[in-house]
Amino acid sequence: MTKKVHLDHAHLLHLLKAMIRIRHFEAKCVELYQAQKILGFLHLYDGEEAVSVGVMEALTQDDAVIATYREHGQALARGVDPKCLMAEMMGKLNGCCRGRGGSMHFFDRARRFYGGNAIVGGGLPLALGVALADKMQRRSTVTACFFGEGAVDEGEFHETLNLAKLWRLPILFVCENNLYSMGMAVERAEADTDFVHKASGYRVAGEKVDGMDVVAVESAARNAIDRIRSENDPYFLECRTYRFRAHSMFDAQLYRSKDEVEAWRKKGPIVRFQTWLEANRLIKPEELAAIEEEVDKEIAAAVAFAEAGGLEPVSEVERFVTMEAVPS
Amino acid sequence: MNAPQANAAARMTYREACKQALREALLSDPRVFLMGEDIGRYGGCYAVTKGLLEEFGEERIRDTPLSESAFVGAGVGAAMAGMRPIVEIMTVNFSLLALDQIVNNAVTIPHMSGGQFAIPLVIRMATGGGRRVAAQHSRSLEGWYAHIPGLRVLTPATVEDARFMLKGALADPNPVIIFEHVMLYNMEGDLPSDMKVVEIAHAKVHRAGRDISLITYGGSLFKALEAADALAAEGIDAEVIDLRGLRPLDTKTILDSVAKTRRCVIIDEGWRSGSISAEIGMRIAEEAFFELDAPLRRVCSREAPIPFAAHLEDACLPQVATIVAVARELVRPS
Numbered sequence: 273m274t275k276k277v278h279l280d281h282a283h284l285l286h287l288l289k290a291m292i293r294i295r296h297f298e299a300k301c302v303e304l305y306q307a308q309k310i311l312g313f314l315h316l317y318d319g320e321e322a323v324s325v326g327v328m329e330a331l332t333q334d335d336a337v338i339a340t341y342r343e344h345g346q347a348l349a350r351g352v353d354p355k356c357l358m359a360e361m362m363g364k365l366n367g368c369c370r371g372r373g374g375s376m377h378f379f380d381r382a383r384r385f386y387g388g389n390a391i392v393g394g395g396l397p398l399a400l401g402v403a404l405a406d407k408m409q410r411r412s413t414v415t416a417c418f419f420g421e422g423a424v425d426e427g428e429f430h431e432t433l434n435l436a437k438l439w440r441l442p443i444l445f446v447c448e449n450n451l452y453s454m455g456m457a458v459e460r461a462e463a464d465t466d467f468v469h470k471a472s473g474y475r476v477a478g479e480k481v482d483g484m485d486v487v488a489v490e491s492a493a494r495n496a497i498d499r500i501r502s503e504n505d506p507y508f509l510e511c512r513t514y515r516f517r518a519h520s521m522f523d524a525q526l527y528r529s530k531d532e533v534e535a536w537r538k539k540g541p542i543v544r545f546q547t548w549l550e551a552n553r554l555i556k557p558e559e560l561a562a563i564e565e566e567v568d569k570e571i572a573a574a575v576a577f578a579e580a581g582g583l584e585p586v587s588e589v590e591r592f593v594t595m596e597a598v599p600s
Numbered sequence: 601m602n603a604p605q606a607n608a609a610a611r612m613t614y615r616e617a618c619k620q621a622l623r624e625a626l627l628s629d630p631r632v633f634l635m636g637e638d639i640g641r642y643g644g645c646y647a648v649t650k651g652l653l654e655e656f657g658e659e660r661i662r663d664t665p666l667s668e669s670a671f672v673g674a675g676v677g678a679a680m681a682g683m684r685p686i687v688e689i690m691t692v693n694f695s696l697l698a699l700d701q702i703v704n705n706a707v708t709i710p711h712m713s714g715g716q717f718a719i720p721l722v723i724r725m726a727t728g729g730g731r732r733v734a735a736q737h738s739r740s741l742e743g744w745y746a747h748i749p750g751l752r753v754l755t756p757a758t759v760e761d762a763r764f765m766l767k768g769a770l771a772d773p774n775p776v777i778i779f780e781h782v783m784l785y786n787m788e789g790d791l792p793s794d795m796k797v798v799e800i801a802h803a804k805v806h807r808a809g810r811d812i813s814l815i816t817y818g819g820s821l822f823k824a825l826e827a828a829d830a831l832a833a834e835g836i837d838a839e840v841i842d843l844r845g846l847r848p849l850d851t852k853t854i855l856d857s858v859a860k861t862r863r864c865v866i867i868d869e870g871w872r873s874g875s876i877s878a879e880i881g882m883r884i885a886e887e888a889f890f891e892l893d894a895p896l897r898r899v900c901s902r903e904a905p906i907p908f909a910a911h912l913e914d915a916c917l918p919q920v921a922t923i924v925a926v927a928r929e930l931v932r933p934s
Binding site: 368391406432592 | 633662674675679681682700701710712713714716752773
C-alpha cells in the first residue's frame with residue numbers, strides 16, 4: 273500500500289504537523305468566532321485533515337487545486353500562508369482576498385489555488401477548464417479537484433466527469449465523502465452509495481481510500497497521479513472520512529447522534545496517526561510537544577497578523593468588479 | 601476593368617461577419633479556442649462556425665456534449681489559467697443551464713479573489729424571437745444579464761458590429777456576452793474594406809433626428825429604422841439610437857439624444873417588467889426629467905411566453921406599426 277510513500281522520519285513528522293496545523297488553526301477560528309471576530313459561515317474540516325494533507329503531498333507546485341467551501345484544510349495543506357488565511361477569515365485587507373472572500377473563498381494565485389466555491393459542485397467545471405488550459409499550453413500538470421459527496425448529486429458532477437474522460441484531461445477528482453451533505457445522510461441521498469461505481473459509469477477509473485489514514489491517502493494520491501500522467505486520463509479518489517463537527521456553526525446537528533460522532537472521533541486521522549507513530553516509537557514526546565508548540569506559535573502569529581490588519585476602504589468596494597487587465 | 605477603390609465596401613451577411621470575426625480571432629491569438637454544442641462537425645446551428653473545424657482542427661474548435669454548465673464552467677477555468685476561450689451557447693434559452701457558472705463564478709471570482717484572477721471569457725449566444733419556434737426558443741433575456749455587475753453585454757445589430765465587436769470583447773479582461781439576434785443572421789450589409797475595428801463602449805446614433813428618440817438595440821434596430829422612415833413620411837424626424845451594448849450602458853448618448861429631441865420611445869424585445877427598457881427609462885427620469893416634453897414610452901414584448909402560431913408571435917413582439925403609433929402620439933398628441 274505504501275510503496276510510493278517514502279516514510280522517513282522527517283516525512284512522518286511533516287504529515288502529523290500538517291494535520292495538527294489544520295486542527296489547531298480551526299480550533300482558534302472557533303474561539304474567534306465565539307468572540308465575534310469571525311462572522312458568517314464557518315465550515316470546519318475537523319476530522320477530514322488526512323484527505324487534503326495526503327493529496328497535497330502528491331502534488332507539485334505547478335499543479336492546480338480547486339477547493340470547496342470547507343477549504344481551510346485544503347488551503348493550509350496546499351501551503352497557503354496561515355497569516356493571510358486568518359486575516360481573510362476576519363475580513364481584513366491583509367487577507368488572501370482582501371477580506372472579500374472569507375472562509376469559503378480563499379484564492380491564492382501563486383500557489384495555483386483556484387478558490388473555494390460555495391456552490392456545491394460549482395468548482396467541478398472549473399477544473400475542466402484549468403486542466404484543459406494546461407493541456408493546451410503543453411504543461412504537464414495535474415488539476416486536483418476537491419468536492420464533497422453531496423456534489424455528486426449535482427448535474428455538474430456528471431457533466432464534468434463525462435467531459436474529463438472524453439477529453440482525457442489530467443484531473444484528480446477527490447471526493448471527500450464525509451457521509452453527510454449538511455444534514456442529508458449519504459444513504460438517504462444516494463440510490464447508489466458507491467461513488468467509485470458512479471465514476472466508472474463515465475469510464476473514469478478510481479478507488480476508495482480510507483480518508484482517516486493520511487498515509488493511505490498520500491499513497492493513493494501518488495499512485496493516482498502517476499496513473500493520470502501515464503494513462504493520460506482523469507482519476508477518481510473517494511476518500512471515506514467524517515466531519516466531527518456540525519456542517520457549519522449554525523447547525524444544531526439534529527440529524528445524527530452524539531454516540532455516532534464520538535465513535536468516529538476515536539478513529540480520527542490525527543489520533544490514529546499519532547498513536548501509530550507512538551506505538552512504533554517513531555515519535556518522541558518532545559518531538560510532538562515541539563510540533564504543537566511550533567504550530568501554535570504560527571497560529572498566534574497569524575492571529576496577530578490578522579488583528580493588526582486594516583480594513584479595505586469602503587471606497588474600494590467596486591474595485592475588481594471589472595478588471596483593468598488580466599493579472600500575469 | 602477599374603481597380604477597386606481602397607475603401608470599397610464588401611457586402612456580406614451578418615452570419616459571415618460573425619464567422620470572419622471568429623476566424624480572425626483564431627488566427628491572431630493562439631490562446632483563443634472555440635467551444636460549444638455542434639460548432640464543429642455540424643458547422644454551428646446557425647452555420648456561423650461552418651468550416652472552422654476543417655481549418656483549425658479539433659483542439660481549437662471543440663464540439664461539446666449537451667452540458668452547458670460544464671462547458672461554460674470550463675471556459676471560466678480555462679480563462680483563469682491563461683487561455684482566451686470563446687464559448688457558444690446555442691441560444692439564450694439554454695444559457696439558463698449555465699447560469700451558475702456565469703453568475704456565481706465568472707463574474708464573482710475576480711472581485712471575490714481580491715483581483716487575483718480575471719476571467720477573459722467571451723460567450724456568444726443567439727437571442728430573440730420571430731422564427732416561429734415557440735416559447736423555449738424565442739426568449740430575449742439579455743436584459744437579465746445586463747443586471748449583473750462584472751459582465752459586459754454586447755448586442756451587435758449591424759454587420760459591422762458583428763464583424764468587429766468580437767475583437768473588443770477579446771481585448772476586455774472581463775467576461776463578455778455577445779447576443780446575436782436570430783433574425784439578423786441572414787441580413788446583408790456593407791463593410792468598408794479598410795475597417796478594422798469598432799469600439800464597444802459606446803452607443804451609436806444610427807440615424808439623426810430632432811423630434812423624437814427611438815432607443816433600441818439588437819434585432820429591434822431595423823424595426824426602429826423602418827418606423828423612422830414611416831414617421832419621416834409623416835413629417836416626424838426620429839433619431840434612432842443603437843445601444844450596441846446593454847452593460848455598461850452608455851447613458852451619455854441616451855441623455856444627449858433625449859436632451860435634443862425631448863421625447864423618447866424605448867424599443868426592447870424583452871418583457872416590460874424589470875427590463876433593460878425600465879432601466880433606461882429610469883435613468884432618463886433621474887437625469888433628464890426636466891428636458892422632457894412628453895412622457896417616456898416603451899414598446900416591449902407582450903408579457904407572455906412567445907407563442908408558436910405566427911399571428912400570436914407577431915402580436916407579442918415589438919412591431920413597426922406599434923413603434924410608429926406610439927411615437928406619433930408623443931409628437932402629435934391627439
